[in-house]
Amino acid sequence: NAGVTQTPKFQVLKTGQSMTLQCAQDMNHEYMSWYRQDPGMGLRLIHYSVGAGITDQGEVPNGYNVSRSTTEDFPLRLLSAAPSQTSVYFCASSRFSGQYSGNTIYFGEGSWLTVV
Amino acid sequence: ILNVEQSPQSLHVQEGDSTNFTCSFPSSNFYALHWYRWETAKSPEALFVMTLNGDEKKKGRISATLNTKEGYSYLYIKGSQPEDSATYLCALNYGGSQGNLIFGKGTKLSVKP
Numbered sequence: 092n093a094g095v096t097q098t099p100k101f102q103v104l105k106t107g108q109s110m111t112l113q114c115a116q117d118m119n120h121e122y123m124s125w126y127r128q129d130p131g132m133g134l135r136l137i138h139y140s141v142g143a144g145i146t147d148q149g150e151v152p153n154g155y156n157v158s159r160s161t162t163e164d165f166p167l168r169l170l171s172a173a174p175s176q177t178s179v180y181f182c183a184s185s186r187f188s189g190q191y192s193g194n195t196i197y198f199g200e201g202s203w204l205t206v207v
Numbered sequence: 208i209l210n211v212e213q214s215p216q217s218l219h220v221q222e223g224d225s226t227n228f229t230c231s232f233p234s235s236n237f238y239a240l241h242w243y244r245w246e247t248a249k250s251p252e253a254l255f256v257m258t259l260n261g262d263e264k265k266k267g268r269i270s271a272t273l274n275t276k277e278g279y280s281y282l283y284i285k286g287s288q289p290e291d292s293a294t295y296l297c298a299l300n301y302g303g304s305q306g307n308l309i310f311g312k313g314t315k316l317s318v319k320p
Contacts, residue, residue: 095250124307133211133310134296149307181251193239193256193300196308200250 093117097182097199104172104206112167112202114182120197121187123165127151127178128201134181140165141187172206179203209233211299213311220287221319227283228314230297234278239300241308242271242282246293254282254295287318 098113116123124139126149136149140159154176156168165184169176182199212231220226230240239258245251255264260275268285284291294315298308 126310131312133312134298135310136307139307193241193258195253195256196241197253198243198250200248 095182095184095197095199097180097202099202100200101203102205104169104204106172106174106206108172110169110172112169112180112182112204114165114167114199115163116165116182116184116197117163118184118197119162120184121162122194122196123159123182123184124149124196125155125157125165125167126181126183128181129178137167137180169204174206177204177206209236209299209301209309211297211309211311213295213297213314215314216312217315217317219317219319222288224287224318225283225285226287226316227281228295228316230280230282230311232278232280232297232299233301234275236301237275237278237299238302240273240280241298241300242280243296243298244293245296245313251296282314284316287316289318289320292316292318 095116121142125137126134128134135151137155138157140146143159146157180202183196185194185196214229241256242254243251255271257273262273264271270283273280294313296313298310
């Protein structure tokens, strides 16, 4: 039972480098999202998607790009890494039944990113 | 900006103690409340999704209640065990764009044997 799979689990980047965090889910979920977790803060939404070809910004989108070419995959790109992007990143997916639903959200195990 | 507050921030209990913690949210912006259990280096695990005022849900020794009129939810753990040590997160679906969630900062529970 794969669920939501994120890679890499750990990454160290130099300031200015770019990289892609990969996320894949095998539950045929329409909704996928990326969050970041910083000390003393709740999970904050970076970008989300409600289906292939549809993406939108969350609360903290600056410095990140996403695309959704398939239902299964939702990669997160850091364009030019900055120390402020040092964080734990979580990918998540769920069924999508509209904005008022109570569908369970399934998370990946997280990607620890350090930018030096 | 909507705020979801969790208290306490951290909690240390002895094995066998029962404990509870609170999630507070704006009652005028409620559509669903989620509870998650998160151990570091693992995926946050869904515990409950609550949608109705007065809802009470149970999973083993863990239960949760919901009061949407006053804007709070309680999570209870009966007879805490060391394996219950984790951070417990609540998240509000406030009816915003596409049902996105707003997360609280979590309550970190440590259970000593």
